[in-house]
Amino acid sequence: MxxxxxxxxxxxxxxxxxxxxxxxxxxxxGTGTVANMTPEYAKLMGLTATAGKSAMPGPLDVGAKLWEHLKSPFYDNGPNDKGLGIQLGFSIARVGLGYFLAVIVAIPLGFLIGMSPLFSKALDPFIQVLKPISPLAWMPLALYTIKDSSISAIFVIFICSVWPMLLNTSFGVAAVRKEWINVARTLEVGTIRRAFTVILPAAAPTILTGMRISIGIAWLVIVAAEMLVGGTGIGYFVWNEWNNLSITNVIIAILLIGIVGMLLDQILARFTRMVTFPE
Amino acid sequence: MTDKFISIEGIARRYPGADGGQISVFEDLWLSMPRGEFGCVIGHSGCGKTTVLNILAGLDEPSEGAVIVDGQAIEGTSLDRAVIFQSHALLPWRTVLGNVSYAVTSKWRKWDRAKVKAHAQKFIDLVGLTGSEHKRPSELSGGMKQRVGIARALSITPKIMLMDEPFSALDALTRGTLQDEVRRICLETGQTAFMITHDVDEAIYLADKIFLMTNGPGAVLAEIVENPLPKDRARIDLHRHPLYYALRNHIVDFLVSRSKTFAATVINHDPRNVPIVRPGLSEPTIVASPKMIETSPAQTIAR
The missing domain is CATH 1.20.5 (Single alpha-helices involved in coiled-coils or other helix-helix interfaces)
Incomplete structure (x- = not known):
């Protein structure tokens, strides 16, 4: 069935x-109108004007170009002509680094907020204000203070992935069933051991869900961030190819951004399944 | 009543009310039990039975008074007092063995893996779960889950076993077999046990003493019923014992009517000297009567 x-x-x-x-x-x-023009002028205008070809590439053009990219993904012909593999690699590395820093900060902090009503209340106003800020709004401040565009992009990834993880961790920790906490209490389990043996496994599915949301947002943001900072990365590639008026390459980049985003999501989904327990 | 292994001394539990005042669940509750005895508290919902048990476990604190166990005032939870939860409260990400081992390693931190496993296995065998060690709670039936709960509680060899309506979520057949198991284990090991229940027959079968509590708020311990049935009673022919109905009727009468009217009708109730009743063939006889006549307002204040 x-x-x-x-x-x-x-x-x-x-x-x-x-x-x-x-x-x-x-x-x-090619169904557009064909203008009458001198051969010299026609050379300048290209196929869109001479053969009535649409400016938008067809699937065959994109397929051919994609095949070309896949054949040599890692070539490097200077700053404006790098293989797609290299560009994607830069983006994934930035996302990975910023995301990793966010995990290191958000999960312990989420535990603190979830376990301590005092910190939960004390930090709440800051989180409420900082959370809705678009991560790109931090970019000028990051560029000014860090003075390095690449690290600024990593910072932007950090700041956008920290919130879903922080909120989900603190919620998951605070929502651990009272009876499981009571089991640990009656067994005189200390706070640290309780955090690792009861709260962490009980909250793990919620924490992983937060991490999954974060990786999705990080991957959304990296494209925009790299358009701003330039230099390398798939976001820069998209903008550079737009400046080159290569719609084919833009379409290929869009496709690859989607595929990589899906893979990142699937990896986190697999981790989530690993820590989920049936009741 | 010289041996007071557990002694609850004048505890009260109050919650802040909606109008700024205090709502008292119970006030000035005194209760004691000797070592090796099985005590059961019966009362309607809201009389604070569970609160009493939680205070005994150290999960809750009394607003007033103290609890003394084995000569020491209790402070917080302790590995000396194991709790069997109504909802079994197994950790769902651990196996049966993992759940029992968790308790064992909590008590004996320095034990190596093999020793912990052997010890846990002993108690899994004791509750009849041999062969299910590597199953997770979600793969077990309700009765089996509660068996794991019992094994976990027993594995830390507690001085007292505290049970909060442990079988109320089970079907009648499973409940019966688990009652048999608990009674067998308690008799074999001389375990002191304190149990909360709604079930009169459960109390009659398991308990040596049955503590009757009136309705809350402001609940009091109304009387202590000594179980007159022989120690070697069996669940099968319990109801054929000549004293069974005297005992049962006494408790049911209390739950149906006296638990409501107790506060209004018994004026001289002294919470420190609760009457001990031993239902006999005829009318129930009071074996240890409180000093009702001398109770004067002055004495009440002095207390």
């Missing part, structure tokens, strides 16, 4: 994808 459902879903998915490609292909065929 389930296997047949999966099969049918896969068939529908493939059909939808094929339909999408078909419509895309038809919509971007």
């Amino acid at each position: 389930t296997s047949s459902l999966r099969l049918r879903a896969a068939i529908v998915s493939i059909a939808l994808f094929a339909a999408f490609l078909g419509i895309w292909h038809i919509a971007t065929r």
Whole structure:
């Protein structure tokens, strides 16, 4: 039953994808008006003007270009011409570093807030004000104080991934069932051991959910941050290719951003499943 | 009543009320039990039974008074007093063995893995869960979960076992077998046990003494019923014993009517000298009567 459902879903998915490609292909065929012009002028104008080709690349153009990129993902021909693998690598490294710093800060702090009503109340106003600030709003301040665009991007990733983790950790810790805490209390388990043997496993699914939300946001933000700071990264690549008017490359970058984001999410989803316990 | 292994001395528990005043669950509660005895508290919901048990466990603190166990005033929770929770409270991410081992390592920090495992296994065998050591709580039935709860409580060899309606969430058949297990274990090991229950038959079967509490708020310990049934009673033919109905009727009568009217009808109730009743073939006889006649206002204040 389930296997047949999966099969049918896969068939529908493939059909939808094929339909999408078909419509895309038809919509971007050369059907525009062909202007009459001198051959010199036509050379300057390119195929869009001479053959009536759509300025938007078709799926075949994108596929060919993608194949080209996949064949040599790590070439480096100077600052404005690097392979997609290198660009994605820079982005993933920035996200990884900023996210890792956020984990180090948010999870212990979340434990403190969840376990101590005093800190929960004392830190609440700061969190409420800082949380809704767009991470990119920190960028000028980061650039001014850190004076390094690459580290500023990492800081922006840090600041945007810290909040969901912090809130989920403190909520998960505070919501640990009273009876489990009481078990630890009647067994005279000390605070540190209680935090690791009862609260951490009980709150782990909630904490991991926060981490999953954070990695999603971090990956959203890195593209925008790299458009601002420039230099390297998939976000910079998108903007650079827009300046080059290479829509094909922009589409390829969009596709790859989606795939990497999905993989990051799947990794965290797997970790979440590992720590989830049935009741 | 010289041996007071557990002695609850004048405890009260009050909560702040909505109008700024104090709502008293119970006031001036005195209760004592000798070593090796099985005590059961019966009363309606809201009379503060669970609060009494939580105070005994150290999970809650009395607003007034003290609890003395084995000659020492209790302060917080202790590994000497194990609790069997109504909701079994097993850690769902640990296996049966893991749950019992957690208690064992909490008591004996320096034991190595093999010793902990052997000790935990002994108690898993005792409650009849051999073969299910590596199952998680979600794979167990309600009765099996509570068996793990019992094994966990017993594994730390506590001085007192505290049970908060441990079988109320179970079906009748499972409840019966678990009652048998608990009674067997308590008799074999001479375990002192204190239990909260709603179930009159459970109290009659398990308890040596049954403590009757009136309705809250302002609940009092109305009387102590000594169980007249023989020590070797069996659950199967409990109801055939000639004293069974005298005892049962006495408790049911209390729960149905006297628990409500007690405060209004008994004026000279002295919480330090609660009457001990031993239901017999005829009318219940009071074996140790309180000094009702001498009780004067002056004495009440002096206390």
